[in-house]
Amino acid sequence: MNIDWLIVGAGFSGCVLAEQIASKLDQKVLIVEKRDHIGGNAYDCFDNNGILVHQYGPHLFHTNSKKVWDYLSDFTDWHYYQHHVLAAIDGKKVPVPFNLNTLQILFPECYAMKMEEKLIERYGFGKKVPILEMLEDLDQDIQELADYVYKKVFLGYTMKQWGIDPKNLDSSVTARVPIHISRDDRYFQDKYQAVPKNGYTAMFKNLINHPNIKLLLNTDYKEIKDSFPSTKMIYTGPIDAFFDYKFGELPYRSLSFKSIYHSEKEFYQEASQVNYPNDYDFTRITEYKRITGQKIPGTTIMTEEACPYESQINDPYYPIPKKEHGALYRKYQSEAEGLKDKVLFIGRLAEYRYYNMDQVVARALHVFEKDICTS
Known part of the structure; x- marks a missing residue:
């Protein structure tokens, strides 16, 4: 050859x-x-029940680059999809990243309104503020809110994901988890958001x-x-x-996945992804029908648990x-x-x-x- x-x-x-x-x-x-x-880790396939799943965890395509969007559009049609994530916090499922809607759901109305006004006055509406920056704010109320978000939303999830105290990780990790001073519940705010209409594997075959x-x-x-x-x-x-x-x-972190099929349910949970920062050993549950828009009886969910990477035993995912x-x-x-x-x-x-x-x-x-x- x-x-x-x-x-x-x-x-x-x-x-x-x-x-x-x-x-x-x-x-x-x-x-x-x-x-x-x-397809690498973006590989998807139909499970034994005919539901299209992402074999290595949810892959949500999002970009602000028209060049990248136009390039991939030559090889796939798109199912337009904007990702929303909930997190189980204090017995409630609330939007993340933490935003003004999350604030209203978790706290009494008078406190939530007071903090909303403070946050907008201090940082400006529509801003994204890294959690560590907010923890260093001189305003005591803002510090206390940031401490709550850090402990309830960020700390447990990060410990499970990386197996390391966040203080020992590069600051880029905390920078990726800001508080949003807005009511935009979308997980991403990019101009182009979608998944390949016929799946990632079909797109790779075309490539x-x-x-x-x-x-x-x-x-x-x-x-x-x-x-x-x-x-x-x-x-x-x-x-x-x-x-x-x-x-x-x-060193890498690896992931372990477990798929569960529910034949009796149209949908299992309120959103395509629910994070569990403080409960259980897994970090999140993904329900793929909510991502792909597939019309089929029953539903498949997938739990995702981070674990140590061991060469020859599992796959490296995250540096x-x-x-x-x-x-x-x-x-x-x-x-x-x-x-x-x-x-x-x-x-x-x-x-x-x-x-x-x-x-x-x-x-x-x-x-x-x-x-x-x-x-």
């Missing part, structure tokens, strides 16, 4: 770059995927449906890479694994954001720089950073335009 590019991984990075190379450069690409499916693209599933790239000694490589897997863990393993982990990654990054004429390292695992789906698509398009087209 004659190929120009060997791409390791059939997730967003690998499939987008394969499509661009095949269609715009008319070059031949072989995608090698260790799993038995394409790589090109005569210049071949696919190998259930294959470790190390088994075949020696067959292509002069071929350029795009690597989207764990960067530490590529270098045989010479500096040690990069753990701590300074010392960043320092370890930079050692591998330096090694990768020495191979940049031969191997491009792209994606969440290869760059040891968390990407939203639109970010990784934008990154792949950028790499194609700046590093591949000009090489």
Whole structure:
């Protein structure tokens, strides 16, 4: 087989770059995927009851980038969907991120109105305020509210998600969980929000449906890479694994999922996602029919529990954001720089950073335009 590019991984990075190379450069690409499916963690499929589920947890596409939206729209129609999340707090299910509606539900009316006025006066209506910033506010009432939100909404969820006290995590984690001084209950405020109408897997199939693209599933790239000694490589897997863990393993959190089908119910819960920051061992329950809009009897829910990552046992999901982990990654990054004429390292695992789906698509398009087209 004659190929120009060997791409390791059939997730967003690998499939987008394969499509661009095949269609715009008319070059031949072989995608090698260790799993038995394409799509990476965005893979979805129909369960035994005919319900479309996201196998690795809910994936809600949202972006402000018209370029990314238009690009993916060439490969899928969309089911327009705006995500709403509830959290079980003090026996009530309330909107999160914490906002003025949450305030009204959880507290007596007179207190809620007083705090609403204070928050708007202090920060301005429509602002998003990081919880740590609000904890340092000089106003005692605002401090006390922030302490309540921190303990009831943020602390337990973060401890379960990361297995680490939030104080020991990078500040970027707390920055992603602000208090919204607004009544917008949507989890995201991006201009474009949707899920692929026929599912993510169908979209990925369309992405790589090109005569210049071949696919190998259930294959470790190390088994075949020696067959292509002069071929350029795009690597989207764990960067530490590529270098045989010479500096040690990069830490990740993994996830464990449990699906439960309810034949007697049209819907199980009030929203597509309900978080449990303080109760149970799992972090959230997702109900997929509320996301996809699928019309079918019964409903499937999925609980999600964070757990330690163990190589060869489960999958790496989230790079753990701590300074010392960043320092370890930079050692591998330096090694990768020495191979940049031969191997491009792209994606969440290869760059040891968390990407939203639109970010990784934008990154792949950028790499194609700046590093591949000009090489």
